[in-house]
Every structure is written in C-alpha cells, then in structure tokens.
Amino acid sequence: METGKRRLFFGIGLESQAVELVSAWLLHSVNTSRPFTAPYNLHLTLAFYGMVTDDDAQALIEYATKLNVTPFSLSFEETAYWQHSGIFYLKPNSPPTALSALAEPLRDYGEKLNIYTNPYPFSPHITLCRGAKKQPEVVNPIMPLVIPVNRFYLYHSHRNENGLIYEPIKTFLLS
Numbered sequence: 001m002e003t004g005k006r007r008l009f010f011g012i013g014l015e016s017q018a019v020e021l022v023s024a025w026l027l028h029s030v031n032t033s034r035p036f037t038a039p040y041n042l043h044l045t046l047a048f049y050g051m052v053t054d055d056d057a058q059a060l061i062e063y064a065t066k067l068n069v070t071p072f073s074l075s076f077e078e079t080a081y082w083q084h085s086g087i088f089y090l091k092p093n094s095p096p097t098a099l100s101a102l103a104e105p106l107r108d109y110g111e112k113l114n115i116y117t118n119p120y121p122f123s124p125h126i127t128l129c130r131g132a133k134k135q136p137e138v139v140n141p142i143m144p145l146v147i148p149v150n151r152f153y154l155y156h157s158h159r160n161e162n163g164l165i166y167e168p169i170k171t172f173l174l175s
Contacts (some may be wrong), residue, residue: 007157011153013153038164069174074099076092077093077145081136086132090128153171
C-alpha cells in the first residue's frame, strides 16, 4: 500500500441491536460452508472507492458534509444471492428515494474525482457472506428488520490481526 492512500467507502452502519438480530439469525437459520460477514463489519455500502489519496479523501469528506438528505428507514426481510460473486445478502424492501439521493451523488463524485468508476448500478444490500459457490440455505426467514438511517460513515477497509475490518473514520448526520 502506498503511503497516504487508504481503501475507502461510504456506508450505512447497523446499530448494535440490528447486528445482534442478524448475527443470531444467521447462526441459527442459514446453512452455508462459507463464513458469515463478521458482525462488526455488517453495513450497506453507498459508494465504494478503492485506494484513495489523503487529498481525495478530504475532498470526499467536504462533499459528503454538504449533502442534504432527510433521515429515512430501510426495511429488510428478503435474502438474495449473486452467483457470479458468490455474495449472499439482505436486500431492502422498496428502498426509499432518499437512499438513492444519498448514494448516487457519492458514487458520482468519486467518478468526477477519477477515483473509481463502478461497473454496476447501485444495488443496495447488506453482504452476509462472500464466495459461496452455491446459494446458502435459509431454514427460517429473517424477522422483518427496520433500520432507521440518520447517519452514514466514511469507512477505512483494512486488515489487522483479526482479519478484515471496516473502520468508520468519519460520521455524517442526515438533516
């Protein structure tokens, strides 16, 4: 890794109660040979950037501070699976327009800065496991989960002795 560069993305974190609910449900209701996403890493990605210089990170922070999106809620009760990447995930029911109003400008600004161009359209989800060669078996569906969204974070993705860590480095309140 080059000095002055970090792997960054914007995302919506889950409150501890939601993390506990999802983790317990996965443990008791989903069968797969792949490890589940670590509870402390559960989130919904808004905009991924990859390796970002300190200057570009500062520009992203300044831009995100100016966004004006009202708080909203996301409801989850359905899982899905992307076979090409082996990602098993929770997807929100009828995502509100406020979610796109938050994600799309962040994604577009990353492109404007020539940081990252995402090859896929925004598809909101919470990754539950990666690299699954076949779709995990859901024994019992998850109870409907409602996540209030009144903030989002800039995350630093890195590895330490515990493995992959998504560390919030800046918090942004919705207005």
